[in-house]
Amino acid sequence: MDATGPSLETELNAQGCAVLPxxxxxxxxxxxxxxxxxxxxxxxxxxxxxxxxxxxxxxxxAYPLPDRVAKLREQLYxxxxxxxxxxxxxxxxxxxxxxxxxxxxxxxxxxGQGRPTPLILxxxxxxxxxxxxxxxxxxxxxxxxxxxxSAPGRDFEGGEFVLTEQRPRMQSRAxxxxxxxxxxxxxxxxxxxxxxxxxxxxxxxxxxxxxxxSGLRFTLGIIFHDAT
Ligand SMILES: O=C(O)CCC(=O)C(=O)O
Ligand SMILES: [Fe+2]
Numbered sequence: 303m304d305a306t307g308p309s310l311e312t313e314l315n316a317q318g319c320a321v322l323p324x325x326x327x328x329x330x331x332x333x334x335x336x337x338x339x340x341x342x343x344x345x346x347x348x349x350x351x352x353x354x355x356x357x358x359x360x361x362x363x364a365y366p367l368p369d370r371v372a373k374l375r376e377q378l379y380x381x382x383x384x385x386x387x388x389x390x391x392x393x394x395x396x397x398x399x400x401x402x403x404x405x406x407x408x409x410x411x412x413x414g415q416g417r418p419t420p421l422i423l424x425x426x427x428x429x430x431x432x433x434x435x436x437x438x439x440x441x442x443x444x445x446x447x448x449x450x451x452s453a454p455g456r457d458f459e460g461g462e463f464v465l466t467e468q469r470p471r472m473q474s475r476a477x478x479x480x481x482x483x484x485x486x487x488x489x490x491x492x493x494x495x496x497x498x499x500x501x502x503x504x505x506x507x508x509x510x511x512x513x514x515x516s517g518l519r520f521t522l523g524i525i526f527h528d529a530t
Contacts, residue, residue: 320488338361410441425458425511458515467506
């Protein structure tokens with residue numbers, strides 16, 4: 303968990319994202335992939351094509367979350383909250399995020415956002431994830447994490463994690479984030495500050511996954527705000 307220490311903010315690249323190498327071991331990834339078929343772990347399933355979200359399926363965990371997921375959410379949160387608070391300050395927002403994830407969840411739940419958002423996504427050959435933002439209510443924690451549970455080149459081909467950035471009055475820019483088995487990507491949910499000649503301005507971010515050309519690709523998504 304060292305990669306999430308105080309240096310994380312300096313590791314965010316020009317697109318506001320960072321890779322946490324091998325956040326989960328091979329064994330932990332294998333265990334997480336097996337969750338997919340344990341129906342009692344999930345509160346809902348989404349057929350992405352039916353909603354125009356791309357093609358593939360994802361499943362939101364129910365509370366109580368599997369221990370590993372709950373711990374990841376709790377342990378990743380504090381260093382991300384420090385970044386989130388600096389971003390809010392730079393964007394001139396009054397919002398400040400508490401130090402612990404439990405305290406942030408209390409705020410979400412009091413505002414009617416009580417449904418858990420961590421999820422597992424599964425992509426088969428031909429599947430993809432349209433560019434989107436994971437916003438589920440007024441309370442939005444500005445950073446999220448996705449862990450690649452499958453091995454690129456062995457379990458699947460294609461299926462690259464893509465981030466796009468929309469600067470005011472400019473065309474969108476895309477970045478592909480290369481991930482190895484067990485790596486996690488930390489990325490902005492909706493917007494982030496960028497330094498310009500006249501101070502900070504706001505850029506809109508979206509993320510998605512390019513078409514999986516063959517095989518099977520699983521990801522674990524850790525979103526820190528809960529849903530209405
Ligand atoms: O499958 C991926 O890499 C992206 C998953 C995603 O959209 C998310 O975790 O919010
Ligand atoms: Fe997402």
